[in-house]
Every structure is written in structure tokens, then in C-alpha cells.
Amino acid sequence: MSPTTTEIKGSIWERCMPRGSTVYTVLRSRSKSGMSRAISVFCIWDGILVDITAPTANILGYKLQNKTGACQFVVEGCGLDVGYEVVTRLSFALYRSATVLKHRWI
Secondary structure, three states: OOOOHHHHOOOHHHHHOOOOOEEEEEEEEEOOOOOEEEEEEEEEEOOEEEEOHHHHHHHHOOOEEOOOOOOEEEEEOOOOOHHHHHHHHHHHHHHOOOOOOEEEEO
């Protein structure tokens, strides 16, 4: 369930990822069929790389995994940049605009 604008104001999301922030993604694994990918999500807050995979999965409705020792979630589908897809969906969920947050792969 996406948070409302009032829930974002003054929240960890607004402090960690104000408008124009860059969200970083890490590809953890790809299925043999190529139909799904596991990724982790990070932001930089006060100069520190912060893992925001769990709260991102919660907001976007993904199920968390911990198979490789790292917090991750699986995105189904092929023929798309899953990192960009996740950041675009997160941007829309938080700010009602798909272009507010920027994306970079680590």
C-alpha cells in the first residue's frame, strides 16, 4: 500500500530521499529462465550508504528474501530494466510522479 503525501512529509522517506535524490540498486541474482531478478535498494543519507530494501519492498508490495545473506526482493518479468522499474514505482508511490527520483546501478 502506498503511503499518502501526509505520511511522507517529515518521514524517513522525505529525509533520506528528498526530491531529486538518487536511488541505487544492486542485482543479486537472475533466474535461469530470465523471467525474474532479485535486487536490493540503497540510498545515501548523510554520506552513508543505507539499505532501504525492506521498506521499499513493503511500500511496493514485494516479498523479501534473504537467500544470499543480503536483503533482497524478486521482481518478475523480462525485457525490462528492473532497477529502473523499481525506482520509478517507488518515486510514484512516494511523490505521485515517476520522475522525481533518479536511478543508478551499483
